[in-house]
Structure formats: C-alpha cells, structure tokens
Amino acid sequence: MRHHKLSLCAQHYLEWLPAQVERFIQKQSLFTKEERVLVAVSGGKDSLALWDILDRLGYQTKGLYIDLGIDESIGYSARSREFAQQFAAERGLKLSIVSLPGSHQETLAELAIRTKRGRENPCSLCGLVKRHLFNQAALDGGFDALATAHNLDDEAAILLANTLEWSLEHLSRGQPLLPAAPGFARKVKPFARVYEFESAAYAFLRGIRWMPDECPFSRESKQIYYKSHFNEWEEEMPGAKLRFYNNYLKALDAGAFPERQEQADALDERRCPNCGQPTTTGGLCAFCRIFVSDLPKNW
Amino acid sequence: MRHHKLSLCAQHYLEWLPAQVERFIQKQSLFTKEERVLVAVSGGKDSLALWDILDRLGYQTKGLYIDLGIDESIGYSARSREFAQQFAAERGLKLSIVSLPGSHQETLAELAIRTKRGRENPCSLCGLVKRHLFNQAALDGGFDALATAHNLDDEAAILLANTLEWSLEHLSRGQPLLPAAPGFARKVKPFARVYEFESAAYAFLRGIRWMPDECPFSRESKQIYYKSHFNEWEEEMPGAKLRFYNNYLKALDAGAFPERQEQADALDERRCPNCGQPTTTGGLCAFCRIFVSDLPKNW
Numbered sequence: 232m233r234h235h236k237l238s239l240c241a242q243h244y245l246e247w248l249p250a251q252v253e254r255f256i257q258k259q260s261l262f263t264k265e266e267r268v269l270v271a272v273s274g275g276k277d278s279l280a281l282w283d284i285l286d287r288l289g290y291q292t293k294g295l296y297i298d299l300g301i302d303e304s305i306g307y308s309a310r311s312r313e314f315a316q317q318f319a320a321e322r323g324l325k326l327s328i329v330s331l332p333g334s335h336q337e338t339l340a341e342l343a344i345r346t347k348r349g350r351e352n353p354c355s356l357c358g359l360v361k362r363h364l365f366n367q368a369a370l371d372g373g374f375d376a377l378a379t380a381h382n383l384d385d386e387a388a389i390l391l392a393n394t395l396e397w398s399l400e401h402l403s404r405g406q407p408l409l410p411a412a413p414g415f416a417r418k419v420k421p422f423a424r425v426y427e428f429e430s431a432a433y434a435f436l437r438g439i440r441w442m443p444d445e446c447p448f449s450r451e452s453k454q455i456y457y458k459s460h461f462n463e464w465e466e467e468m469p470g471a472k473l474r475f476y477n478n479y480l481k482a483l484d485a486g487a488f489p490e491r492q493e494q495a496d497a498l499d500e501r502r503c504p505n506c507g508q509p510t511t512t513g514g515l516c517a518f519c520r521i522f523v524s525d526l527p528k529n530w
Numbered sequence: 531m532r533h534h535k536l537s538l539c540a541q542h543y544l545e546w547l548p549a550q551v552e553r554f555i556q557k558q559s560l561f562t563k564e565e566r567v568l569v570a571v572s573g574g575k576d577s578l579a580l581w582d583i584l585d586r587l588g589y590q591t592k593g594l595y596i597d598l599g600i601d602e603s604i605g606y607s608a609r610s611r612e613f614a615q616q617f618a619a620e621r622g623l624k625l626s627i628v629s630l631p632g633s634h635q636e637t638l639a640e641l642a643i644r645t646k647r648g649r650e651n652p653c654s655l656c657g658l659v660k661r662h663l664f665n666q667a668a669l670d671g672g673f674d675a676l677a678t679a680h681n682l683d684d685e686a687a688i689l690l691a692n693t694l695e696w697s698l699e700h701l702s703r704g705q706p707l708l709p710a711a712p713g714f715a716r717k718v719k720p721f722a723r724v725y726e727f728e729s730a731a732y733a734f735l736r737g738i739r740w741m742p743d744e745c746p747f748s749r750e751s752k753q754i755y756y757k758s759h760f761n762e763w764e765e766e767m768p769g770a771k772l773r774f775y776n777n778y779l780k781a782l783d784a785g786a787f788p789e790r791q792e793q794a795d796a797l798d799e800r801r802c803p804n805c806g807q808p809t810t811t812g813g814l815c816a817f818c819r820i821f822v823s824d825l826p827k828n829w
Contacts, residue, residue: 395773397780397786482698485698487786
C-alpha cells in the first residue's frame with residue numbers, strides 16, 4: 232500500500248484491514264456491537280468483503296440482496312444473487328432477498344423503457360429504486376443502521392463529480408454516516424476509506440467467491456470516467472484519493488457545506504401517501520410515482 | 531466556441547470578446563471607468579490581450595512589468611519585457627518596470643538557491659515575490675485596482691488543485707474580486723471567464739506580438755498537470771471548465787467556504803516592520819524575511 236508506505240504478507244493483511252475498518256467504525260461512531268446492521272449485498276467483492284469483516288469483528292449483521300432482474304445476456308442479477316446466497320450459506324449468515332420483478336412485475340430495463348429513460352442507461356433509475364428498497368427494508372426490519380460497501384474509489388469519484396458540479400446538496404451529505412431521521416434509516420459506509428484494490432485483495436486472500444462481471448449497464452457510467460482520472464492521479468501521487476476524501480471530511484467538520492435546515496424540515500413534514508417514506512414534493516415519492524399509473528395489486 | 535454553441539468571423543469575434551469582458555466587469559463590479567487600474571503585464575498573450583481590451587473599452591490603465599531576471603538560456607525575462615514595452619509604445623500606453631535584480635541584486639533563480647528552495651522549481655517563490663511587488667506598486671501608485679490576466683483555464687486548474695486538497699483558505703478567496711483591505715490593493719481578474727484559446731485567438735486576430743515561450747521553470751508546475759486533465763474533460767464535455775467555475779461562484783454566493791473573520795482581523799492588525807504590508811506572523815512578512823539577513827541598502 233504505497234499510500235500507507237506499508238507492505239504486508241497475506242496473514243497480516245487479513246488482520247490489518249479489519250482493524251482499519253474497526254478503527255474507522257469507532258472513530259466515526261457508525262454503529263456498535265449492540266446494534267443490528269443491515270448490509271446491502273450485491274454479490275460483488277466489496278459488499279462480500281465488508282460483510283465478512285463486519286461478521287469477523289463481531290457485529291450483528293443481516294444481508295439484503297436486491298434483485299432488479301438485470302438479465303442482459305449474462306444473467307447478471309441471478310448470478311450475483313447466487314454468489315451472495317452461497318457466501319451467506321457457507322457462513323451461516325442470514326440473507327434477505329427483495330425482488331423488483333417479483334414485487335412489481337418489471338425488470339429494471341423494462342422500467343427504464345416505460346419511464347422513457349432509455350434502456351441503455353438505467354443507472355439513475357437503479358439508484359432510485361435501490362435507495363428506496365434498502366431504506367424500506369431497514370425501516371421495516373427495525374435495523375439500527377444500513378451499511379453499504381462504497382469504497383474509497385467510489386467515494387472519491389462521486390465526490391469529484393459533485394465537486395465539478397459544485398452540487399452543494401450532495402456535498403453537504405457526503406460523510407460516511409448520515410444519521411437516522413424520521414422516515415430514514417441511518418446510513419453508514421464502513422469502507423469509505425478502503426481502496427478498491429484493498430477490498431479486492433482482502434476478498435481474494437479470504438477465498439471469497441464473488442460475482443466477477445460488472446453490471447452490463449455500467450459501461451457508460453460517469454463514475455467510471457472519474458475513477459479513471461483519479462487512478463492516474465493516484466499513480467503519480469500515491470495517496471491522492473485518501474487525501475482528497477480526508478480533507479473533504481475535515482472541510483465538512485470546519486463548516487463548509489452546511490446542510491440546509493429548510494430542506495431537512497421540509498422532508499420532516501411530508502410523507503408519500505402511498506409508501507409513507509419522506510418526500511420533498513408533498514405528493515407521491517419519486518419511487519411510487521414510477522408505478523402510479525398502474526400500481527400493482529399487492530402494493 | 532463549442533461551450534457557447536457560437537461561431538464568429540474575425541471581425542465579430544474582436545467585438546464579441548471585449549463585450550463579454552465588459553459585461554463581466556460590470557456584473558462583478560470589478561472597477562469603473564472613473565477608477566485607475568494597474569494591469570499586471572508579463573508580455574504573454576493573456577496579459578497583452580487583457581490590456582488591449584481594457585484600453586479599447588475606455589478604462590484608465592497603466593501596465594506593470596516585473597523583471598525577475600529569469601535568464602535561463604533563452605533570456606526569458608529580458609525578451610518578455612521587450613514584448614511588453616513594444617506593445618505599450620505602439621499604443622502610447624504607460625508601462626512601469628520593477629526589476630528584482632535591480633532593486634535586490636538577485637535573480638529569482640539565485641534567490642531560490644540562497645533560500646534552499648532548489649534552483650529547478652522556484653515557482654512558489656515567484657508567486658510570493660510577484661504578489662508582494664504588485665501589491666506594493668498598486669498601493670504606492672494609489673491605484674483603485676490591480677488586474678491580473680488569469681484566464682478560465684488558470685482559474686479552473688487552480689480551483690481543481692485547491693479542491694483536491696480541500697484548502698478552505700484558498701477556496702474562500704477564489705472569486706474574481708478580492709476587495710481592498712488595509713495594506714491590500716483590490717485584486718481583480720477580468721479574464722476569469724475567458725478560455726485560454728479565446729484569449730489567444732483574440733491576441734492573434736488583433737495582431738498583438740507576444741512572448742511565445744513558456745517560462746523555463748514552468749515545465750514541472752502542478753497547474754499544467756491539472757490543466758491537461760481539464761482539457762480532456764472539456765474535450766468530452768464542452769463547457770466543463772465554465773460550468774465548474776460558474777458553479778463554484780454560485781456555491782460561494784450560497785455561503786460555502788465563508789472567509790474566517792479571525793484571519794482577516796489578524797491581518798488587519800499586524801504589519802511587517804520593514805515594508806508595512808500586512809502579515810499573519812506579526813514579524814517580518816514572508817517577502818522581507820527572504821532578505822532579512824542581508825537587507826539591501828536602498829531597501
């Protein structure tokens with residue numbers, strides 16, 4: 232790890248990374264061992280490595296896999312789910328499955344066509360659907376926190392994109408812990424300071440089998456574009472991603488990008504009449520609007 | 531200009547750019563036609579184009595060239611000065627010359643060696659010396675504003691570098707107008723929204739002869755590194771630099787990066803005992819410290 236000026240053998244590495252994650256969880260007060268954590272699991276290396284580490288550290292976890300019916304030529308969702316299920320079964324961990332085609336009779340790609348977002352790039356729709364379903368599951372299950380496996384490469388790329396747009400709303404909410412609020416589960420990112428290759432090395436050395444393919448829709452993602460730029464910087468200036476992210480957290484602490492109170496207040500009062508989750512508009516939330524013209528019977 | 535979705539012939543272009551600059555000067559209240567503006571002139575395309583435009587628009591200007599004695603193999607400073615002098619003479623404009631070797635008996639490179647900054651990369655020293663001498667000249671001459679020809683490419687690159695470091699102090703001072711304060715001249719950047727190639731095209735079409743060489747020390751500059759990244763983004767997303775800069779100004783207006791009052795207060799009270807310019811330390815300012823062990827007689 233050039234950014235840490237540190238080289239480790241496999242055995243020590245498998246101790247070192249969980250210790251790093253533990254320190255981050257405690258320093259940022261993400262959650263405690265008395266709390267129940269719902270882990271968003273995709274079947275990829277990051278989420279399985281995170282789940283493995285949280286379990287090894289003694290946290291109370293349950294996994295949640297969201298099946299969006301992405302089946303473009305490679306059976307992406309079905310295969311990802313199998314990796315997640317196999318991982319959970321081998322370790323005796325509990326995994327819930329939520330299926331979009333099961334509950335709403337539509338795959339993500341079909342939804343993208345119907346809502347005229349284009350079949351080729353349903354990424355924003357995917358984010359909307361997953362945020363909604365994860366939040367709902369965490370609330371319904373009474374979990375104390377919802378953990379996602381966003382790694383440092385993800386966070387740095389998202390942060391760079393939001394910075395290039397100077398999106399104050401997003402910049403005010405980029406910290407690794409978003410506290411619970413009425414209608415919102417606490418959201419935490421225990422891997423926010425873990426490089427993608429650190430996560431991959433861990434998964435590999437632990438013998439975790441993960442879904443090797445990228446989502447077939449991700450090729451055009453802007454995030455991948457910013458990641459490649461950041462990889463160049465990291466190559467020339469080891470630690471660039473980590474400094475960028477750490478300094479951003481310091482800037483947040485120093486009061487840059489205060490969260491708008493009006494916005495929080497507005498969300499506090501308004502609820503979607505269909506699902507009960509908070510919404511800025513006062514009407515149906517963005518998720519329920521997708522299905523408003525033809526709400527499924529079991530909805 | 532892909533970012534403006536606009537194509538112009540030479541004649542209209544030579545009207546369009548000054549009109550854009552005029553609108554920016556007025557919108558940002560940089561200075562008025564009743565005020566006296568000191569223009570920092572390097573002999574390069576940007577500063578000569580800026581001076582040309584301000585003069586054509588009817589502003590009261592005087593140029594200031596700072597000779598740092600940069601003479602690495604190509605007589606950089608001497609040749610740059612000649613371009614500035616020729617430009618001024620042809621138009622009957624007034625140009626002051628301040629010479630570092632003349633007043634302090636040392637070139638920038640010699641200074642860099644003596645202060646152990648390394649002969650190869652005196653860029654930070656150059657910035658320090660020029661900021662000091664420009665400010666002193668503006669104050670001594672009683673000018674209302676000191677104008678530099680930083681263009682959009684410069685500003686976007688500096689902003690990106692400061693953002694990657696989340697340098698709140700710099701981010702709070704990136705606007706195109708820094709008001710005058712005790713000991714500080716008002717500093718303005720009328721070209722802050724002008725792309726480098728727009729400035730170059732203007733200088734070329736106006737028949738301005740400018741110093742064609744880059745500073746021999748600039749090759750390793752980080753700014754050039756960030757510029758090249760931004761050029762790639764601009765290529766793929768026309769207008770990327772302009773959006774980045776505009777959105778940053780909006781974020782500033784919205785209250786991101788408030789300037790620290792303590793810092794402003796501290797500067798307000800403390801003066802360098804040698805030159806009288808403000809200083810954060812209470813002792814000699816950073817410029818005078820360089821010469822403290824051996825102050826020249828005429829200093």
